[in-house]
Amino acid sequence: MQQPAVPELAHTHTRPIHWLATATALAAVIALSSVLQPRPATAAQTTDPHPTTATAPATTGIDFPLRCGPVKPLVVKKATGDLDGDGRPETIAAVHCDSAMGTPPDGLYVLTQGADTPHPRLVATLLDPGERRTVTALTVQDGAVLATYLGYSSADVPSCCPDVKADAKWRWKDNVFIRSTPAGAHTV
Incomplete structure (x- = not known):
């Protein structure tokens, strides 16, 4: 009779106590993992240096x-948006006299309100009513004011019949609003 090369070990035979010990250890690991949770991931989170919790100035x-x-x-x-990058929105308002007859020209104005002031204030005129323009579309996009307006090619054109349609863009730069024509804009 040959002798086995490795003697038989007592712990290689499973007994109910072994299964009980394994089940207890597994239950402990599951219970511990439900209590210990990893911290929230922060690698992709950014902090906005200018939170936009401020409300846009009212026109009243x-x-x-x-x-x-x-x-x-x-x-x-009217349109709102942060035009100067300070985290507080400005309001852009197209305003005209509330006339019962005709189409009065619009003025286009920028309103702001500081964090420490209770009332909004007018800080810029983008279109003067003397230019005889009527704003037909107004938006703020990427920190710029975009407007479409109707106007007149000369003083001889009657007020009833504007013959010019144009687009304009204003961007805050070096403490003034710089006016330009948006790319792709057409004048009729």
């Missing part, structure tokens, strides 16, 4: 520089 109570006589100025279009 603003003394717009329009000569309207007995009628009041009327805000006909």
Whole structure:
């Protein structure tokens, strides 16, 4: 009779105590993993240096520089967005006199409100009503004001019939609004 090369070991035979010990260890690992959770990932998170929790300035109570006589100025279009990168939105308002007849020209104004001031204030005029323009579209995109307006090629064109349609873009740079024509804009 040959002797086995390796003697038989007592612990290689499974007994109920072994299964009980394995089940207990597995239950402990599962319970511990449900209690110990990894911290939230932070590698992809960024912190905005200018949180946008501020609200845009309201247009009510603003003394717009329009000569309207007995009628009041009327805000006909407005858009909001952060134009100067300070984290607080500005309001851009197209305003004209609330006339019952004709199409009064619009003024295009920028309103801002500082964090420490309770009231908005007018800081810029982008279109003066004297230019005889009527704003038909107004948006803020990527920190720039975009407007489409109707106007007149000369003073001889009657007010009823604007013959020019144009687009304009204003961007805040070096403490002033710089006016340009957006790419792809067409004048009729």
